[in-house]
Amino acid sequence: MKKNLGIIQAVFPMPVLIVAAYDEHGTVQAMNAAWGQICNSDRIALFIDEEHATTQALLKTKCFTVSLADKAHMDVADFLGIASGNKMPDKFARTGYHAVKSAAMNAPVIDEFPVVMECELAEVVSTDSFYCIVGRIVNTAAEERALDEAGKVDPSKLDIIAFDQFRHGYYAMGGQVGKAWNAGAALMKK
Numbered sequence: 001m002k003k004n005l006g007i008i009q010a011v012f013p014m015p016v017l018i019v020a021a022y023d024e025h026g027t028v029q030a031m032n033a034a035w036g037q038i039c040n041s042d043r044i045a046l047f048i049d050e051e052h053a054t055t056q057a058l059l060k061t062k063c064f065t066v067s068l069a070d071k072a073h074m075d076v077a078d079f080l081g082i083a084s085g086n087k088m089p090d091k092f093a094r095t096g097y098h099a100v101k102s103a104a105m106n107a108p109v110i111d112e113f114p115v116v117m118e119c120e121l122a123e124v125v126s127t128d129s130f131y132c133i134v135g136r137i138v139n140t141a142a143e144e145r146a147l148d149e150a151g152k153v154d155p156s157k158l159d160i161i162a163f164d165q166f167r168h169g170y171y172a173m174g175g176q177v178g179k180a181w182n183a184g185a186a187l188m189k190k
Contacts, residue, residue, distance in 0.1 A: 007081065011039045016069035016077055019046060020092075020099065020108045021058035027055040028099045028108045032081030034163040036066070039134065043122060050126070053085030055133065062121040063105040064135060067113035071159040071172045076088030076112070078170070088169040104139045114158055115142045 008145055015037070020030040031054040035047040044066055058064040068111045069077035076095045092099070099108035102118045109116050119135030126132070148154040156175040164171055 009165040012164055012166065013171065014165060016161045016163050016170065017046070018046070018067040018077060018080060018110060018113055019054050019058070019064055020067070020110055021054055021061055021064040022106060022108055023053065023057040024060055027089075028110075029054040029085045030092050030108075030110065031055075031082050031098070032069070032077050033066075034081075034165075042137045044117060044119060044135050044137060046132060046135070047130050051086070053091075058107075058121060058133065059124070061106050062117050063102075064121070064133075065102060065107045065109055066119060067110055068115045068119045068136065068158065068160045070114055071161055073112050074161055074170055077161070087170050102139075109141065114146045114160075115140065115153060132145050160185040 014034040015053055017033045017036045018030055019036075020035050023029050031048070031052055033046050033048050037045055039045040046066070050056075054064075079095065080091070083091050083094075088094070100111065100112040100163070101107070102109050103116060104118045107118060107122065109118070117135075117137045118139045119137055122134045122136040124131075124133060146153055146157045148157075155173065158173075160173050161170045162173055163169075166169050
């Protein structure tokens with residue numbers, strides 16, 4: 001029997017995404033955003049507050065990057081979520097991490113994270129319920145160590161982390177447990 005828990009954001013896993021953009025001074029602004037998801041074949045939606053320094057930076061430059069956070073860099077990923085760029089001007093510098101300018105646009109690619117999507121601002125959706133940045137993915141880059149023999153990203157090599165809304169923890173994502181468009185195929189024959 002299920003126990004009623006009230007209103008809880010009961011979606012797991014939530015990706016731990018690191019959003020980064022240059023501000024008007026060329027300083028890297030970066031934040032942890034767990035409320036984000038692919039919303040089309042070349043689009044990503046980020047449900048973030050308009051007031052964030054990173055949001056303000058990407059609204060000005062109209063481009064940004066979204067990296068997948070991994071277990072090896074969990075401490076910095078968490079720091080980028082708890083520190084505010086509006087209150088801490090040297091937030092990214094404090095991490096000791098490195099960023100290089102994307103070859104595709106004026107946006108920082110953080111070297112330490114294994115996979116990055118380079119995005120152009122496609123639209124901003126603002127309602128009474130949410131504020132959403134939608135980016136058009138222009139390029140995705142990954143560390144060679146994260147690729148399989150066919151040159152595709154192998155999630156089992158990433159050790160990416162997910163955010164837990166229930167108890168506010170991070171969890172390392174494990175290996176594959178099945179094949180999409182195959183695990184339920186037997187039910188199609190009934």
